[in-house]
Amino acid sequence: xxxxxxxxxxxxxxxxxxxxxxxxxxxxxxxxxxxxxxxxxxxxxxxxxxxxxxxxxxxxxxxxxxxxxxxxxxxxxxxxxxxxxxxxxxxxxxxxxxxxxxxxxxxxxxxxxxxxxxxxxxxxxxxxxxxxxxxxxxxxxxxxxxxxxxxxxxxxxxxxxxxxxxxxxxxxxxxxxx
Numbered sequence: 654x655x656x657x658x659x660x661x662x663x664x665x666x667x668x669x670x671x672x673x674x675x676x677x678x679x680x681x682x683x684x685x686x687x688x689x690x691x692x693x694x695x696x697x698x699x700x701x702x703x704x705x706x707x708x709x710x711x712x713x714x715x716x717x718x719x720x721x722x723x724x725x726x727x728x729x730x731x732x733x734x735x736x737x738x739x740x741x742x743x744x745x746x747x748x749x750x751x752x753x754x755x756x757x758x759x760x761x762x763x764x765x766x767x768x769x770x771x772x773x774x775x776x777x778x779x780x781x782x783x784x785x786x787x788x789x790x791x792x793x794x795x796x797x798x799x800x801x802x803x804x805x806x807x808x809x810x811x812x813x814x815x816x817x818x819x820x821x822x823x824x825x826x827x828x829x830x831x
Contacts, residue, residue, distance in 0.1 A: 665728065672720050679713045686710060748815045756799040765792040770809055 686706050749770065753763040761782075768778040775793070779786045793805075802808050 661731070665724070668720065668724055672717055672724075675713060675717045675720075679710060679717060682706065682710045682713065744816055745812065748812055752800070752812065752815075756796070758796060758799060762792050762796050762799075765789055766796045766808070769793065769796070769805055770812060 686703070689703055689706075749767060753766060758766060764782065765778055768781060773781065775786050775789050779789045782789070797804060797808065800808055800811065802811060
């Protein structure tokens with residue numbers, strides 16, 4: 654998540670700069686329009702050029718207002734999503750730690766289990782831990798046996814079910830489709 658903060662700030666800054674340029678342009682055109690109206694107030698509705706200037710300026714101002722409100726809404730939504738993801742990440746970590754303790758995993762097994770749940774392959778786990786692939790496979794077999802699951806998918810499913818507070822597939826649906 655930290656890696657995405659900097660590019661997001663850059664994007665937000667770019668949008669803000671564009672909004673400032675649009676605001677400056679709107680102010681410039683507004684002053685130009687007022688100047689034209691002061692010079693010839695009666696000719697405003699006769700000259701289609703002035704009417705087009707008014708409409709264009711209103712569109713520019715409306716665009717800046719819309720962009721500002723939309724940007725604020727997106728930033729709020731992003732902050733909410735980041736808080737939710739952070740809470741879920743913390744909750745997953747707690748659930749993992751509780752299960753690892755309940756299953757009495759060794760520190761090495763807990764390490765391998767964490768990498769497995771995060772989606773790393775056996776080769777990647779071996780490289781990260783500086784061990785042989787056979788050692789990782791041995792740890793995985795012990796983890797699956799202690800957890801009472803046949804494989805990786807069921808291990809991950811067990812943790813997600815715990816987070817969601819129930820099974821992902823209702824029993825009646827599973828038996829109807831099976």
